[in-house]
Amino acid sequence: MSSRLNSFILASAAKCIGCRACELACGAAHVQGGVSVGSLQGSIAPRLYLTRVEEICVPVGCRHCEDAPCAAVCPNGAIQRTDSGVLVDEEYCVGCKTCLAACPVGAMEMAQIWKDGRPALRKVVDPQNSDTFILEPALLASKCDLCHERENGPACVEACPKDALILVDPMKVKKRRNIEAALALAGVDTRTDFRSGEER
Amino acid sequence: MENLTQVVAIDQAVCTGCRRCAEVCPVDAIIGAEGQPQSIDTSKCVICGQCVLACSAFVSPFDDVAENLPAMRKERGLDADDQSLLFAAHFRSDIKRVSALLSDPAKKSMVQCAPAVRTSIAEEYGLAPGTLTPGQLAASLRRLGFDAVYDTIFAADVTIMEESSELLQRIESGGPLPMFTSCCPGWVRYMETAWPDLTEHLSSCKSPQQMAGALFKTYGAEIAGVGPESIASVAVMPCTAKKHEAARPEMQASGVPDVDAVLTVTELAAMLKAKNIDLTAMPEEEFDVPMGLYSGAGVIFGATGGVMEAALRTAIAVTTGKDVSESGVKFFPAGEGIHRASVDVAGKNFRAVVVSGLANAAPLLEDVRAGKADFDFMEVMCCPGGCVAGGGQPKLLPGVDRADAIAKRRGGLHRHDKELPVRASHKNESVVALYEKYLGEPLGHRSHELLHTHYGDKCGGH
Structure with missing residues (x-):
């Protein structure tokens, strides 16, 4: 991964069939569990979102922006650019949703966050007894973390049955484009067809 | 139902x-x-x-x-x-149906689990595919409240007794041959909907699930000292088609349904978790006698080729007088999802076919229809790999190597077969006692009433 520019996950709308395997794998990768759906402990909240517009369907997720608006607007400093991309620190998130409004691609959601097999909790007044509080799962900022703690990399990329998702390393792409452009100037056509998402 | x-x-x-x-x-x-x-x-x-x-x-x-x-x-x-x-x-x-049956004080509840349940249910608790938990499964079912924890594998052993006798009878009396296995309800339904002219080739044996259910409400009812209507008969299956099979109107040997409700592996795991029963933390307990005693031959019903191998073990032992733990018959690949073998049993050459995956059966059925079949007995499992890959099994997450998981579940069953003291159906003491005390002999009058049926009468939508 380039330390200068963040990687991000890009989907090919031409390849996507809308099966939601990426969303399921993503949700599963962020809770504890084994190989089966029934083994998952906790609610499944995907961090990329299959989006339909007429005939088009494709998952949309975080671009890990270099000047990330979500990080810029967070009043609590809970979102930071790190070597592993733009990440939310749930300890500091208060669920104000400013990031959700600021994100240009709608990558931010508010969801139950699972830490160490338990949901992050919030204190609310007990509806049965206004003198006491109860704890319930809080909805906090939830976004793609590139599965940076996962051995095999992003779960969505691994799960896609059509290879429609790729983990883009921007510097590699840029250098390849330079080479392709240089060859094109020499009359050799080696352009990557972006719609098919093929990496060459 | x-x-x-x-x-x-x-x-x-x-x-x-x-x-x-x-x-x-x-x-x-x-x-x-x-x-x-x-x-x-x-x-x-x-x-x-x-x-x-x-x-x-x-x-x-x-x-x-x-x-x-x-x-x-x-x-x-x-x-x-x-x-x-x-x-x-x-x-x-069908979780609610089973909960209602379990909480009915007028009912004695009896449960059975298919072989393939014990090699996969641990996945629902985060363990690897193929982790064997027969003892914990029995303990968990007991904690859930079942009065008798019996087993489908016992009935698989009974199926071998009945089906091998039927095959020998068909060979002696000239047909209809080739004979097809009838333990897989997806396969039976495929025959009834797509090949109705060939249903007479299906063995008349009920599936192990239905045999167990019929025996629960007759033999089991006698043991429990109650009538068939006082028994709640529940099956835990790796299969969705078993839910449909249990509801077939003719599957009522005692006048009431043989099986009252069918849970899949995932449903049982969900029920256990709702009652805070951690299967993986359970002690290893035995299944109840008599109908919870089983052989290794019955265990491998849950994997493709298993019914065939189980039948061969008993056929070779009965016809040669030589007890074998494994048949030793080698099946060779003969096309997508098809294995074949030729073996001499009682001086006669016997040709066997094993089909894994419903879609692979069609060419063989075309041959049967055209009168060109070059085999005597065919095992078909609807799901590729057998019941270890059934539709009621734990649903694997995207990205999980499915073929590897199914191979490991199958490996678990074969390991279980090898570790059991009795590995042939006819050597199962409870099966021997069942025939001595209750059924008489395979294909006898009582067997005919309880354990056999006629396929092909019912089809249409579901």
């Missing part, structure tokens, strides 16, 4: 039309355009549930339809606050 809804269905409000289900459907029963919600042609569907396993279109908490979750759960027979993930392709839940 009245007022039951369709066993396998696709929720139009959740389906995205990716059609990955259509890729695995063995009978092309999934109808719909790409990108549009799909539906099931119930006149063709064999209820194998492979679509349910393949479906990854789930209700995300961020979907608009998530607002209707309580109503959607209710429609599927789940509690309104059930937390399990809902997918477009799904099967009917």
